[in-house]
Amino acid sequence: MTETGRTDGAGSGPVIRTVLGDVPVATLGRLDYHEHLFQSSPLLPGDELDDERASLREAVTLHASGIDAMIDATPVGLGRDTAAVARIAATTGLAVVASTGMHRSAHYPADHPQRSLSADDKATLFVQELTLGMLADDADAQRFRDGGVPEGLPTATTPAGAPVRAGLVKTGIDYWAIDAVDRSTLEAAAEAHRVTGAPVMVHLEFCSAAHEVLDLLAAGGVPADRVVLAHADRDPDAGLHLSLAGRGAFLGYDGMGRSRTRSDAELLDLTLRVVQGGGTNRILLGNDVARRSRYLAYGGMPGLGYFGERYLPRLRALIGDAAVGTLLEANPALFLPWSH
Template structure:
């Protein structure tokens, strides 16, 4: 059976509706002091607002060791009706303290952890299984890796290799954080050498490099492209993202384009006292995008492409 693995169990891909492929309900990182997402009630308010604005499914993209809370995510999903896919995997090394044991793990150790979280479910530090509101195991549905700006260090390479091994063992899709959209082809090359087809890979933050020609070349390889830089006007206005996305969609029939907000900061969540809020994507960005695209392209970008990517191979 085709399946997408959510925190409340496996779902039929056809039921996902509008998908936000990249958000965070919980996150704590030494790179983001003062921006901790660590309050279940407040994060639940943001999730409810996202769902009320029209998003039916989101990917919670916080990986190992960064304040991830799968039990709280499952409670929020059950309470709000928002389907949530939780990632396993690891970020690039800059998000971890220098003495974090994770940085020294081997590919085999990383892959065993990631794979177990996909097949058996998450566990707490004492090794006890984490379960959802009705007692079911909470399992990961995406494995994440990350690289720095034009840099793939030894730890990042091990995580990519472990993500590839996890995909081969489980069929789980992969998300890769690209600093400023860099090294996209290089990441696909490494994963391909490890047996991963580009169609299984979502390249996050590709719109931090607004280059339509590059984006088309990545889609031609079969990759999924994550546009998630909206509401970051210091880097690029939403109009520039829409213009780039439209040019790419025109050349590719909108295949392989994913949308997310990656709001990811307490200072940018209304429930934590910030702006613009987790619902900026459906509330502000999507109405503008809809006016620029054909109905078929809009439907693919808002839901269909993500459903295919999230489906286990």
């Protein structure tokens, strides 16, 4: 497999691939590393994000709270609307990095065609979305089965008519389990990384099997410093986190505003302990609100603005402006550029 269609639209030097094109690292600003503007999953019935106007209003709130950029972490087959994401980015001024990839297998019903894709077919799909353009309709992903690479699948376009391309590969595993479907997705993500140099996000359940995921990806040619472990904070074990950071992996902290399972105070304390232990340059921050019932614009709460308006001031008071700047700006500038 060879990379095709990669252009450096921002000139020489490291760039980050957003839905509106490649941008210089220095222009990214403060990043929310994990959000969803559109999403639909059988694991979240009634919590679909499927209204462009509402998602736009929520994105405006995020931007107004002091966030300049975000990763839209919805991969293939879970209700993405890639053209709408590009329209929202153009309207709000948010720099949005979109995701190709495939979530943990539990999000796809037993008869879902994506479950039958081979690792090679997934890799072909992921590379296409990274380099040529993201599918306009996720249902077209099923046409990558049986070794066939169909010609002429429609891809999403920006308001200016350019292809919408992904900037990251999203994968996932279950709680202390990597089944055959998820293993093939990780293998495909590794192949897509080898071809493009794109970074990789892995959804973890309570930070379980984190070292095992890094081992599997490393065997496929993905260095740990090209990986962010999403929801690492769901296991508030600073020792575990520092061991992962010591390998070079990025730690995704995105559990704020979830007092039913863990209070913000616990997340703040975890962050402080990891920062004091030397892990400041390995943490990425996000909100991962992800549900209709949690978006103000859909009638829920607390909304995307919670991150910048209510959580970050407490974090700044605890670890200082400089450290928060590292988490929001310097670390994304290390993680997001393609490595080749």
